[in-house]
Amino acid sequence: xxxxxxxxxxxxxxxxxxxxxxxxxxxxxxxxxxxxxxxxxxxxxxxxxxxxxxxxxxxxxxxxxxxxxxxxxxxxxxxxxxxxxxxxxxxxxxxxxxxxxxxxxxxxxxxxxxxxxxxxxxxxxxxxxxxxxxxxxxxxxxxxxxxxxxxxxxxxxxxxxxxxxxxxxxxxxxxxxxxxx
Numbered sequence: 001x002x003x004x005x006x007x008x009x010x011x012x013x014x015x016x017x018x019x020x021x022x023x024x025x026x027x028x029x030x031x032x033x034x035x036x037x038x039x040x041x042x043x044x045x046x047x048x049x050x051x052x053x054x055x056x057x058x059x060x061x062x063x064x065x066x067x068x069x070x071x072x073x074x075x076x077x078x079x080x081x082x083x084x085x086x087x088x089x090x091x092x093x094x095x096x097x098x099x100x101x102x103x104x105x106x107x108x109x110x111x112x113x114x115x116x117x118x119x120x121x122x123x124x125x126x127x128x129x130x131x132x133x134x135x136x137x138x139x140x141x142x143x144x145x146x147x148x149x150x151x152x153x154x155x156x157x158x159x160x161x162x163x164x165x166x167x168x169x170x171x172x173x174x175x176x177x178x179x180x181x
Contacts, residue, residue: 003074
């Protein structure tokens with residue numbers, strides 16, 4: 001499997017490198033594409049957040065994202081706080097029709113919770129959410145196993161408590177679909 005990583009605005013290099021290396025560890029090749037800017041009209045002044053759906057829709061037509069082969073997914077990494085419809089925030093969002101996901105690292109930063117900045121922890125959290133979104137792209141749903149990367153994460157604590165790998169049940173589900181990672 002191959003995927004594109006598109007940074008939106010500035011993403012720490014350690015985060016990009018860690019995500020790429022961990023994807024490689026599960027046999028997913030990736031390429032970091034040129035950085036894109038956050039669409040100005042995605043910002044909601046009242047919420048002080050960006051609309052994830054607007055960003056996905058707008059940037060899906062950029063040359064770094066838009067390709068003929070929709071079997072090659074694109075993961076956008078952004079350091080802005082995101083929301084989607086009625087949710088107060090989202091760590092990530094997928095649009096399967098355009099084979100594109102967006103993962104926000106804003107609320108994954110320890111300093112968001114008044115903790116000491118830690119790039120290693122940020123990179124680990126981002127990696128888990130990227131692999132989680134890849135799992136959705138491969139047809140997996142949320143998993144009840146709290147340690148599985150496919151477990152739903154409504155809080156950063158939930159991200160921290162899960163592993164960055166698929167559980168045996170999810171691996172079996174992928175194999176049943178002819179997917180081996």
